[in-house]
Amino acid sequence: MIFRQLFDSVSSTYSYLLASRAGGEALIIDPVLEKVDRYLQLVRELDLRLVKAVDTHLHADHITGLGALRDRTHCITVMGENTKADVVSMRLAEGDRLTIEGLSLDVLYTPGHTDDSYSFLMNDRVFTGDTLLIRGTGRTDFQNGDARAQYESLFGKLLRLPDETMVFPAHDYKGDTVSTIGEEKRHNPRLQVKSADDYAALMASLHLPNPKMMDVAVPSNMKVGLAQQEIARRGWALNAAGAFTLVGRPDAVFIDLREKSEREKYGSIPGALHAPYGDLQDNIRPGGMLHALAEDSRKRIVFYCAFGERSAMAVQAAQDAGLSSALHVEGGIDAWKKAGGTLVR
Numbered sequence: 001m002i003f004r005q006l007f008d009s010v011s012s013t014y015s016y017l018l019a020s021r022a023g024g025e026a027l028i029i030d031p032v033l034e035k036v037d038r039y040l041q042l043v044r045e046l047d048l049r050l051v052k053a054v055d056t057h058l059h060a061d062h063i064t065g066l067g068a069l070r071d072r073t074h075c076i077t078v079m080g081e082n083t084k085a086d087v088v089s090m091r092l093a094e095g096d097r098l099t100i101e102g103l104s105l106d107v108l109y110t111p112g113h114t115d116d117s118y119s120f121l122m123n124d125r126v127f128t129g130d131t132l133l134i135r136g137t138g139r140t141d142f143q144n145g146d147a148r149a150q151y152e153s154l155f156g157k158l159l160r161l162p163d164e165t166m167v168f169p170a171h172d173y174k175g176d177t178v179s180t181i182g183e184e185k186r187h188n189p190r191l192q193v194k195s196a197d198d199y200a201a202l203m204a205s206l207h208l209p210n211p212k213m214m215d216v217a218v219p220s221n222m223k224v225g226l227a228q229q230e231i232a233r234r235g236w237a238l239n240a241a242g243a244f245t246l247v248g249r250p251d252a253v254f255i256d257l258r259e260k261s262e263r264e265k266y267g268s269i270p271g272a273l274h275a276p277y278g279d280l281q282d283n284i285r286p287g288g289m290l291h292a293l294a295e296d297s298r299k300r301i302v303f304y305c306a307f308g309e310r311s312a313m314a315v316q317a318a319q320d321a322g323l324s325s326a327l328h329v330e331g332g333i334d335a336w337k338k339a340g341g342t343l344v345r
């Protein structure tokens with residue numbers, strides 16, 4: 001496995017680059033905008049292909065690298081389902097899995113620092129965001145933070161992991177890089193409490209100043225969405241109601257870009273074919289499934305995904321590859337469902 005812990009000294013943020021092998025797919029957790037060049041250089045040097053960029057929560061102290069990484073690598077942007085970020089490509093919930101080739105991380109919903117805080121567990125290590133820090137815990141006094149919820153996330157979930165589980169947080173201000181669950185149970189001063197009430201009282205006594213970047217970072221991090229308007233301006237977008245009229249038509253084919261787990265959980269447009277976003281380049285090149293489909297049958301290719309992000313990138317790539325009939329459903333299955341569209345499982 002390739003595992004790199006990367007540090008941004010301005011915001012004291014740790015970002016993590018993971019891959020199962022050289023030459024394979026990679027994902028990055030909590031990337032910082034100013035470090036995107038460095039990450040991409042490392043990705044090239046290690047011969048990796050970045051396919052997912054993930055934030056553990058909406059950060060208040062730095063601007064996320066999600067949007068820039070998406071624009072430069074066409075990777076999928078991922079956050080938890082409770083995020084207030086406008087549009088990310090994929091939203092995960094407790095019990096879901098965050099996967100790339102050769103790696104699978106379990107998604108844990110661990111609110112308290114914010115109401116959109118998630119942790120990711122990968123075998124012997126857990127990425128705890130700002131829920132559990134080394135000898136500390138994330139503050140709970142803004143962004144819908146809640147000390148009692150954090151107590152539950154800590155004592156009900158993270159501290160129940162095996163003691164030897166390595167803890168990799170999103171920040172450290174003292175120079176520590178890794179800890180373990182057992183070590184934090186014994187030595188983290190915030191965890192030496194008897195009850196949720198004790199913990200809430202401790203957190204209320206901290207009186208921390210707001211992060212310097214907060215007024216800039218929070219609004220910016222809520223707008224990581226791809227400009228789907230540009231795709232619409234080029235005439236390559238259908239709204240959900242427009243897409244309804246194409247269901248069952250012989251001259252249109254819906255292409256579902258989501259992963260199998262998303263289709264099973266949320267349902268699909270009737271009659272759609274499945275062609276995950278990760279395989280897009282292979283599918284649209286000459287000899288690929290979508291290339292052949294567009295050429296042979298003169299069908300309109302109608303891409304869709306969860307929120308319209310992956311499909312907007314796909315329609316651009318398909319048009320670039322000469323598939324001039326390619327369209328996408330703006331807003332994805334989310335918009336489709338809100339407009340009353342039929343879904344099948």
Ligand SMILES: [Fe+2]
Pocket residue numbers: 057058059060061113130138
């Ligand atoms: Fe945070």
